[in-house]
Amino acid sequence: xxxxxxxxxFAWGLNVYGQLGLGDLVDRAEPCHIKALSEFKINDLxxxxxxxxxxxxxxxxxxxxxxxxxxxxxxxxxxxKSRRTKNxxxxxxxxxxxxxxxxxxxxxxxxSLLLDIDGAVYSAGSPERGQLGDREYMFTPKLAxxxxxxxxxxxxxxxxxxxxxxxxxxxxxxxxxxxYTCGKGNYSRLGQGHNNHIMQP
Numbered sequence: 001x002x003x004x005x006x007x008x009x010f011a012w013g014l015n016v017y018g019q020l021g022l023g024d025l026v027d028r029a030e031p032c033h034i035k036a037l038s039e040f041k042i043n044d045l046x047x048x049x050x051x052x053x054x055x056x057x058x059x060x061x062x063x064x065x066x067x068x069x070x071x072x073x074x075x076x077x078x079x080x081k082s083r084r085t086k087n088x089x090x091x092x093x094x095x096x097x098x099x100x101x102x103x104x105x106x107x108x109x110x111x112s113l114l115l116d117i118d119g120a121v122y123s124a125g126s127p128e129r130g131q132l133g134d135r136e137y138m139f140t141p142k143l144a145x146x147x148x149x150x151x152x153x154x155x156x157x158x159x160x161x162x163x164x165x166x167x168x169x170x171x172x173x174x175x176x177x178x179x180y181t182c183g184k185g186n187y188s189r190l191g192q193g194h195n196n197h198i199m200q201p
Contacts, residue, residue, distance in 0.1 A: 001052060002031065007041030009034040009054055017050045018089025019065030025089060036091045037062065048107030048165070054091065059101035061114060062091035071112045071125030073097060076147045096148065097122065108165030113151075119159020121172060124148035129168045131183030135199035153180075153201055172201055 001011045001020075010031040011020040018025055021034045037054060040062075044055040051065030051072065063072040067085045075096040079085070097114065100122075104115040111125030111132060123132040124147065133151035154160045154172065164171040169183030169190060180201035181190040188195055 001045050001047045003042045003045050007043070007057065009037050009042045009045055011047075011052070015089075017066035017087045019047070019050050019052050021052060021064045021089070021091050023090050034091065044104050046105040046107040046112075048112065049109040049167075051107055051112070053105045053107055053112065055102050055105050055114075059103065059117065061094040061097060061102050061105065063094055063112070064088045064091045069110060069126040070147045071107075071110060073112065073114070073122070073124045073148050079147055096146065104163060106163045106165035106170075108170070109167040111165060111170070113163040113165050113170055115160055115163050118156045119154060119161065119175065120156070121151040121154045121160050121163055122148055123151055123170070126168075129184040129197045130199035131165070131168050131170050133170060133182050133201050151201065170201070 003009050011034055012028040012031045015025055015027045020028060021036060022032055040056040042054045043057045046053050053061060053063040055061055066087050070085060073094045073096050101117040102114050103117050106113040111123060114122040132149060134149055159175045160172045161175050162173040169181060172180040182198045182201045185196045185198060190198055
């Protein structure tokens with residue numbers, strides 16, 4: 001996926017779950033314009049394993065693709081009503097965080113991270129190895145207050161300036177130059193000097 005200097009978004013490659021955002025499930029061998037986002041200037045674009053997303057210049061967020069574990073930041077009401085997840089082949093506006101001004105999105109293999117202008121981070125998707133940043137989180141529509149969470153420890157008092165999401169792990173860079181990691185720890189991917197999983201940054 002890529003954006004132009006004028007803010008148009010393009011996608012190509014595998015499209016089995018609609019992760020290209022083109023309205024179908026057809027693979028593409030060359031860049032195709034994501035027309036559903038034409039009226040917005042895209043500042044940030046992210047591609048995960050089977051899902052994708054974009055952040056506009058006004059801080060709005062759109063997500064699409066595979067959604068078996070709530071990684072697309074849908075509202076809690078959506079899951080309570082449908083009682084199931086759904087894949088999307090067109091960009092879906094993230095109403096659940098419409099009151100926040102987002103500046104960056106990162107899509108991992110099974111989860112997503114959003115960074116707002118104040119330095120707070122939000123996570124959604126699979127929590128299996130701690131990649132969402134909270135050891136207590138396990139989404140169930142009947143018990144949860146939201147279908148996502150705000151990662152503990154990061155706010156305007158300890159702001160994050162950049163996030164990254166990989167295969168079962170997350171990385172956070174704060175304004176004072178500190179790097180935090182959490183999630184799957186095998187192969188020493190967390191940079192902590194061991195192979196243990198870490199449930200919180």
